[in-house]
Amino acid sequence: MKELEKTKRISISAVLFLLIVTIAILTFEKPKYVFEKNTEAILNEVNNNNYILTLNQLDSIEQSQYQVVDIRSNFEYSKGHINDAINISTHDILVSENMDLFDDLKENSKTAVLYGKNPNEANSAWMLLYQLGYENAKILCVETNYIDNKFQVSNHALEKPAVNFAQVIKLAKSKSAKAKAKPVSKPTKSKKVITVKKKKKRVPEGGC
Amino acid sequence: MGPLIPNGIIPEDWNYIIAILIGFAFGYILEASGFSSSRKLAGQFYGYDFAVLKVFFTSAVVAVIGLYYMDYLNFLDISMLFVQPTYLWAAIIGGMIMGVGFLAGGFCPGTSLCAVAIGKIDGIVFTIGLVIGIFIFSESFSALEPLFESSNLGNITLVDTLGVSPYWIIFIFTIIALIAFVFSDWVRSKVKKVFY
Amino acid sequence: MSKKYKLKRLLVRRYQILAAILFILAAGLVLLPKYKKNEGIAPDLFVKNIISSERYISTDLLADRLVNQDPTVLLIDTRSEKEFNDYALPNAVNIPLKDLLNENFDGYINQDVYDVILYSNENFYADQAWIISNRLGYQNLYVLKGGLNEWFNTIINPKMPEETEPKEAFDLYSFRKAAGMYFGVGIVKSEVKKEIKKKKPTRKVITVKKKKKRVPEGGC
Amino acid sequence: MVKKKQQNRHVYWNPYFGGFLLGLLIILTFYLTGRGLGASGALKSGVVTVVHTIAPTHAENNVYYSKFIKEGESPMNNWLVFEAIGVLLGAFLSGAFTGRLKLKVQHSPKITSRRRLVFALIGGILFGLGAQIARGCTSGAALSGMAVLSTGGFITMLAIFGTGYAVAYFFRKNWI
Numbered sequence A: 001m002k003e004l005e006k007t008k009r010i011s012i013s014a015v016l017f018l019l020i021v022t023i024a025i026l027t028f029e030k031p032k033y034v035f036e037k038n039t040e041a042i043l044n045e046v047n048n049n050n051y052i053l054t055l056n057q058l059d060s061i062e063q064s065q066y067q068v069v070d071i072r073s074n075f076e077y078s079k080g081h082i083n084d085a086i087n088i089s090t091h092d093i094l095v096s097e098n099m100d101l102f103d104d105l106k107e108n109s110k111t112a113v114l115y116g117k118n119p120n121e122a123n124s125a126w127m128l129l130y131q132l133g134y135e136n137a138k139i140l141c142v143e144t145n146y147i148d149n150k151f152q153v154s155n156h157a158l159e160k161p162a163v164n165f166a167q168v169i170k171l172a173k174s175k176s177a178k179a180k181a182k183p184v185s186k187p188t189k190s191k192k193v194i195t196v197k198k199k200k201k202r203v204p205e206g207g208c
Numbered sequence B: 001m002g003p004l005i006p007n008g009i010i011p012e013d014w015n016y017i018i019a020i021l022i023g024f025a026f027g028y029i030l031e032a033s034g035f036s037s038s039r040k041l042a043g044q045f046y047g048y049d050f051a052v053l054k055v056f057f058t059s060a061v062v063a064v065i066g067l068y069y070m071d072y073l074n075f076l077d078i079s080m081l082f083v084q085p086t087y088l089w090a091a092i093i094g095g096m097i098m099g100v101g102f103l104a105g106g107f108c109p110g111t112s113l114c115a116v117a118i119g120k121i122d123g124i125v126f127t128i129g130l131v132i133g134i135f136i137f138s139e140s141f142s143a144l145e146p147l148f149e150s151s152n153l154g155n156i157t158l159v160d161t162l163g164v165s166p167y168w169i170i171f172i173f174t175i176i177a178l179i180a181f182v183f184s185d186w187v188r189s190k191v192k193k194v195f196y
Numbered sequence C: 001m002s003k004k005y006k007l008k009r010l011l012v013r014r015y016q017i018l019a020a021i022l023f024i025l026a027a028g029l030v031l032l033p034k035y036k037k038n039e040g041i042a043p044d045l046f047v048k049n050i051i052s053s054e055r056y057i058s059t060d061l062l063a064d065r066l067v068n069q070d071p072t073v074l075l076i077d078t079r080s081e082k083e084f085n086d087y088a089l090p091n092a093v094n095i096p097l098k099d100l101l102n103e104n105f106d107g108y109i110n111q112d113v114y115d116v117i118l119y120s121n122e123n124f125y126a127d128q129a130w131i132i133s134n135r136l137g138y139q140n141l142y143v144l145k146g147g148l149n150e151w152f153n154t155i156i157n158p159k160m161p162e163e164t165e166p167k168e169a170f171d172l173y174s175f176r177k178a179a180g181m182y183f184g185v186g187i188v189k190s191e192v193k194k195e196i197k198k199k200k201p202t203r204k205v206i207t208v209k210k211k212k213k214r215v216p217e218g219g220c
Numbered sequence D: 001m002v003k004k005k006q007q008n009r010h011v012y013w014n015p016y017f018g019g020f021l022l023g024l025l026i027i028l029t030f031y032l033t034g035r036g037l038g039a040s041g042a043l044k045s046g047v048v049t050v051v052h053t054i055a056p057t058h059a060e061n062n063v064y065y066s067k068f069i070k071e072g073e074s075p076m077n078n079w080l081v082f083e084a085i086g087v088l089l090g091a092f093l094s095g096a097f098t099g100r101l102k103l104k105v106q107h108s109p110k111i112t113s114r115r116r117l118v119f120a121l122i123g124g125i126l127f128g129l130g131a132q133i134a135r136g137c138t139s140g141a142a143l144s145g146m147a148v149l150s151t152g153g154f155i156t157m158l159a160i161f162g163t164g165y166a167v168a169y170f171f172r173k174n175w176i
Helices: A008-027 A039-047 A055-060 A074-079 A096-107 A119-131 A165-179 B012-032 B038-046 B051-072 B088-105 B109-117 B121-139 B141-149 B158-162 B166-190 C002-012 C014-031 C043-051 C059-067 C081-086 C103-109 C124-135 C147-156 C167-182 D002-008 D015-033 D040-054 D056-061 D063-068 D079-098 D113-133 D138-147 D151-175
Strands: A066-070 A111-115 A137-140 A142-147 A150-155 C073-077 C115-119 C141-144
Touching (some): A008 B051, A008 C014, A039 A119, A111 A119, A119 A137, A119 C124, B012 B109, B038 B051, B038 B088, B038 D151, B051 B166, B088 B121, B088 B141, B088 D113, B088 D151, B109 D079, B121 B141, B121 D113, B141 D063, B158 D151, B166 C014, C043 C124, C059 C073, C073 C103, C124 C141, C147 C167, D015 D138, D040 D056, D040 D063, D040 D113, D113 D151
Parallel strands (some): C115 C141
Antiparallel strands (some): A142 A150
């Protein structure tokens, strides 16, 4: 018996398929900003410390080669800021005028020198910019504070331990040992065993 | 953002229920398209029925276009999908053995299950044959292992192999499919009708 | 009459029309403007996350949780291995910043069981680690505000409040002192009679399941 | 009613419609589970289970079986097995609706049903062997593979159909 072909259903479904795709494309909004760098790249950059400028290093660069950017809030900026600095708070970096400005800096190969209350604050903004592809951004490693209501900039020693932790601990222990006549009984804690299970993020397996 | 289960959006526990539902739809579509009939399946090799080729190509084209649109529209991460690893010689030789088996038996595993479900005895026998074939393979695995494990190219796609944008591949693939449809209809009009 | 005729003519060409639809869809893929895809979360969400200070946990809060042996705390030391071996917080795990994306450590930072608290000498490196993890969409991560320096200034060696300060300041001070002693390093003044618990920075033994690679599951 | 069913028996879906739905199903499968469809994997799980139950030591010593035997977990506890159960149910239902449920051997009028069954068995054995070597059958390797543009999928598909056309001549008596 000859197979009878019905085309009504296929026509209808094909038209529906086309409609769905069209609607999906029309409603689709292309993301405005896309990260250029993946996390590997940013991690590499973070680890080779090229992105940190001290005040002295900044002085050695020609004035026309960089633009200082204050990433604190407008309020803080109006209280006092580094000379010639412009104000773009971290929150407003993705505003298009500000992006244009960074684009300009990038084209003219000028360095965007970011600073905030401390390097840590500038770091967020720097990481954002770097991941968006602005390799010309750098962090000015300074602290800003107010002494007698005057704006002060001072160098900041990054990630420097305040004290030698190990030594302090040792010292404290020897002191406590001295203070005690009796030997300190050391309650041995049972080792805490924690199993971290991988988050269920199963890679799809195949099969046929 | 898909795929939903590997990304943990749908809990893993649902996996098997979804498997049954998907299998259900798969079986229904295969049977309703006539894949439970071995003579219909074999028809494409003799030019009297091209249903298999049409279903096969249509579904592949629709699926690949749909998947890439979903990827484009950010519903799905195409790199998360499972890609069958390519073992070049294993695929070629295995495919050739399957080709002979297809002609002799008239089914492939999916369709033979459909045939079993509607009571085709040849389908049942074919399925028993499948089990025996798998058993033979497993028992003689040590002899076949060099072939099985050789020339592993990894989980590659045509994009890696040809170095062309996937969109062009899809476009060309679609054109090939359309030509195949036209050609199959032409062949069918030339070949003597077989009623089954 | 003419309408019916038109429909009929359309139906004759139905396969051509269907083929055209398929063709257009495939061509659409080629012609659509391409854009680069993000790895991880989108920039606008990312900005919201990095300016929020929710990620910071104060040293007092951490001390409190550690003293109470909160089982959901997992400390991660992002400093170098050498620094970690010299001194680390109790039960901390060392993941140097440069190894953050090493897949052996994936189980620690990409999970939903513990509150992972990242620290370094300050919070600069820890913050960077947090930002990178956040970009990848990892949850339950926190940063120790001020890092180890702050820890030493507040918990190990707290400053005696001025007499004019409110009672809360004294409460906090006594808590900090007690906590400092708990961590075995109270700067011992003569009046200390309490037994000092010594807590070695035992390392957590954590078994991380190896990341499952796409194991080619033997086909059929 | 009976007559209608009789007529229906050979009315299948328009192949393009079937293909279209199948394509959507593949998309859905990938969207939900990140993997493709499959069929013979379920049979393999069945074989492994049977062998493991009958001769556990033999199964554990065999390199191939031992790949699929996990401590405390039955090989039947597999996505593909559940899918295969679904396939059986779905096909049964479709057959029931159109009146195709019947215990019979379908064969060309030129051959006996005995010959048909012998060839079916040979074909099944070859197909099972080939599917294991190629790590997938028509649905698993070729169909799902083509949907994600897998090189292996295309190669397998070409090999199956290429060989099919090459040997079609020798089997013509069975089918035409």
